[in-house]
Amino acid sequence: MAQNCPSIIEQLPPEDWEKTPASVKKMVELMALRIEILEQQAQGLREAQQQLEEKVNQTSKNSSSPPSSDPPGFGRKSQKKTGKKRGGQPGHQGNSRNLYPLEKCTSVIEHHPVRCSCCGESLCGEDTNPYRHQIVDIPPIEPIVIEHRLHQLTCERCGTATRAKLPDDVNPSGYGVRVVATIALLSGLYRNSHRMVQSAVADLFGISMSLGTINKLRQEASNAVADCVAQAKLYIQQHEIVAADETSFNQANIDGGNPQQRQAWLWVAVTPQVTFFEIALTRCTQAAQNLLGENFGGILTSDRYGAYNWVDIERRQLCWAHLKREFIKISERPGVSAELGTRLLQQQEKLFKLWQRVRDGTLSRNDFAELIKEIRHQIITLLQQTADYSIGSKEKTPLAKTVRTCRQLLSVESAMWLFATTPGLEPTNNAAERAIRPAVIWRRTSFGSQTQAGSMFVARMLTVVTTLKSQQRNILEFITTAVANNREGKSAPSLLPSV
Template structure:
């Protein structure tokens, strides 16, 4: 590399007159040209190195606040949510608080009632007799000893006295050929689905708690059997989702493997979720593209979709979309941490987003009417749109990877869907975030990250 003295020499040589240049020896001219080419190459290389450095720093600085990473992945030193200040009061119920106690089971549910009477007065020792018409009731609740109910079916094989043919009896249609009753199947499904246990954990619970031994393969077969048993209900739930007025949707990668035999090539799977106040619907597919979203929501989906900016949802008209402001905030924070113009642009966006949520919290708390909220949001919307438009005015190369180029591209994308950021302002029952769908899908993320 050239040192500072050599660079100064080159700069000095570039300022010489044409007459002096003609008098310059050819060897010196050649040296100057080589040095100029080398400087140009080093400048390009330095630009590339700085660009890569900025990209790596952005990746290193990713947290749950500026990306979709979970809070558990945040490195040490990242500020968590501020804890609530201590009030200085003693723990527990405060004076005037209506306490709550454990509910007692009805008398008729008690298998046994044992009466306890004090024998003598603790003050003077006089014997006590009689009964309390309103005694203090203390109940002990116990689980009965659990042992499996085993019913054995014996299939006899008899020989025909006329022709000698041997015939084995067959199981009645109502008898499950897997060897497990409907309650066992339902319990396996409950432990797997509602309580989100792995196959191995279900296998362990069935043996240790219920005394029923089964292989991992059997656990999976019973899960599939339960799934097939409720197939009609699942279809009804999906139809309900596809006809709902407001639906929140999200998706995440899923370790499907080839559990059901439909993925022999072990392709990467995706878990999709659609959420409404009454029904939450999950679906596993081998695609994350538009067709996956259409299969989930229905080709003729006519409701309002609350989601992030994933391209698979772009087929839904912008007039029926609400972009998640939690995701938008992460985008704003990520860009505000970049140097130069990016920080200035996105800091302005972050401030407006914070104002928006201050107002929204007041609407949710009932201290601000929706009409007043709508009027106040107009200024915030105008400011955000102006900032996005300003970013759009910057000229960048098609393949440029500088921090500013990334910022401009993000702002241009947001500008195209700007109308989908504000539907919640005038739509009752529509949230500004897609947190409900993210909360619904989070257990799957946690389970498969263990």
């Protein structure tokens, strides 16, 4: 172990080292061992420091962390004062209020000028294109209350008292279908808590109801749309192109009233006109298969999360927004990683500039597919050069992390380019991330759901609201019809787009 000793000892000629007393040799060997241990500890501390620095510098730009986790002011560009006044500048095209069509107007009042504003001459005639000014107001809302009196009469023959029953078309809940739909809308689309819904219906409609009643009406609305939501799931599973994502969601009281919160996951599958949500207690492959269907044969757009790996690589499109974050993370590491990440980001930027031309119609998809061949070659070369570095199986240095990432990307590299040749396929998973954002807000404001039935309501309402918005259909009228049909034993209206 003399080679690990202090430099003065290492400079001794071999014959002098042999003449050194055994006690001194032992001391030197102990010193060398101590130096080696200290060097290992120092290396471990350096690696730990690098990991902490990477964790501290983690943002929504270089990881899958949500923007809400970014530090205050992150990403905001400092704006220089221009000296201009606030608001639209001269020459700016303004936006006027959309006017209601004449058939929607309660009344139309014509106003004619009587005299000329210049000379005072009397005026007559009609303006074929008068300036239109509309006043929009809401009338006082009074609930429609219908009282049913159930009389009880006593039989003169046997003395039995018999009370009349409610007609079959009268719901025993005491509330009409529009009230149920409004409760669902306030809870679902606007994500209000039970107490906020209670306050809203009292303030807006003068209807007083308990929190328990609100919960019962929510569940009635949830049951009313159950069949059409299940139909939407089948539609998703049979669609040619689907985007998928998932986020955490808390659910309590699922085991016999146990109040302990458990981790659940909200999954979403998106097509252009139908979006389906589902809450599961797992984030594993089985949950993804249940979402998309075990026999899913379409193209899946997603991130690199392992639960989607059961879908054939030939039918997957990896999200380039997530890939960009990986490249940024690599570029922020020292040494070889920084250079690699920078060069990968340069290729990604070239790719997106070309894709923008495809979207605005200035570049055909066929020409795009030809132009990106060089970009693909460059990215593969960069990944392969770094993947060839030799690292230890348990090495945790920044370079080791970069090497492992490059090896993982190379294993799924073919799934990065399917959008180039597939019409209707996007390079990012932005559609699924946009769809799941309201659910994240719901989770943050409500801390999840308290029961499995509550989770079902969340998933169903998100499915109904998101789908109807994409089809530009009236949400309140849809839920009202669904509740009315359910009370009459009829099927709910369909969420599927009309052919």
